[in-house]
Amino acid sequence: MALLVIGSTGTLGRQIVRKALNKGFQVKCLVRNFRKSAFLKEWGAELIYGDLSLPETIPIALIGITAIIDCSTTRSEDSYNIELIDLHSKYILIEAAIKAKVKRFIFFSIIESYLYLDVRLISLKVMLENRIKESGLGFTIFCIPGFFQGLIPQYALPILDQKSIWITSEFSSISYISTQDIAHIVIKSLSILQFNKKFLPVCGNKSWKSQDIINLCQRISGRRAKKSQIPVILLNLLQVFIQTFQWTNNIAERLAFTQVLSKGYNANADMKEILYILKINKDEIEPLELYLQEYFERIMKKIRELNYQVLKNNTSSNINDLDF
Numbered sequence: 001m002a003l004l005v006i007g008s009t010g011t012l013g014r015q016i017v018r019k020a021l022n023k024g025f026q027v028k029c030l031v032r033n034f035r036k037s038a039f040l041k042e043w044g045a046e047l048i049y050g051d052l053s054l055p056e057t058i059p060i061a062l063i064g065i066t067a068i069i070d071c072s073t074t075r076s077e078d079s080y081n082i083e084l085i086d087l088h089s090k091y092i093l094i095e096a097a098i099k100a101k102v103k104r105f106i107f108f109s110i111i112e113s114y115l116y117l118d119v120r121l122i123s124l125k126v127m128l129e130n131r132i133k134e135s136g137l138g139f140t141i142f143c144i145p146g147f148f149q150g151l152i153p154q155y156a157l158p159i160l161d162q163k164s165i166w167i168t169s170e171f172s173s174i175s176y177i178s179t180q181d182i183a184h185i186v187i188k189s190l191s192i193l194q195f196n197k198k199f200l201p202v203c204g205n206k207s208w209k210s211q212d213i214i215n216l217c218q219r220i221s222g223r224r225a226k227k228s229q230i231p232v233i234l235l236n237l238l239q240v241f242i243q244t245f246q247w248t249n250n251i252a253e254r255l256a257f258t259q260v261l262s263k264g265y266n267a268n269a270d271m272k273e274i275l276y277i278l279k280i281n282k283d284e285i286e287p288l289e290l291y292l293q294e295y296f297e298r299i300m301k302k303i304r305e306l307n308y309q310v311l312k313n314n315t316s317s318n319i320n321d322l323d324f
Helices: 013-022 038-043 076-099 120-134 151-160 179-189 210-221 232-242 246-262 272-278 288-321
Strands: 002-006 026-031 046-049 067-070 104-110 139-144 164-167 198-201 226-229
Touching (some): 013 038, 139 179, 151 164, 151 210
């Protein structure tokens, strides 16, 4: 089976590529920059030039492809052209997949996306979901609550840098999951007929609220978090204000998503049946506690090594300065 992975250099995409190669799949990666994507070639993937902003580059990349795995995300830095480029290009990708007779189209969305259509980034996801369903293609749409990796800049790094963690008075409960586990599930699903033309939730084993994650990071790192709470009403005012400036639309989208959390985004689902079909034990899904423990241990080790090197250099410098 030949796979075309789009968004292959991203957090999830690279894990998909690695897992697929390890399982013996032929993997092609649609890339814009060969230099930045060189590590994928070193792993054994074939690099094909393509750019979703240049739709004419898409069809040729689908020659000989059995399945498309679309890990690409909407470009928040280009909010003004977001619909023109990303949505329009994804439609062209779907049409090209139909003509190329691709057997399976893998797409990633969020759990209960239809409840948050007022957030444009989510509404675009829903529009693409609908187009894929209507296309006649074989497909699997994985609905994901959030990645472990996304918690690092949101919680772990501010604690290490002694900077504020901005939170709302949110009640959201989210079952975050590692991208490695998502990749494992996605690649195994390609051979499962029951998953064709299905929406499948993919979650971790435990739900977490913001304060729970902060407490966990504090316990593991041994450092205190600086929390700054922002009222939801202020978020509303900020969003309305910055929407009047075209160049700040991407900030408005991020604030809108923060409002989703403040409303009580409960991203949880029962995965027993899915894991049973895939023959994956629940205990094989990595817990957030272990992921953060390993992350902080690596970071603290590097800090100790850097401190030792600085101390060593200073000591050597002081010895050299001595006048015998």
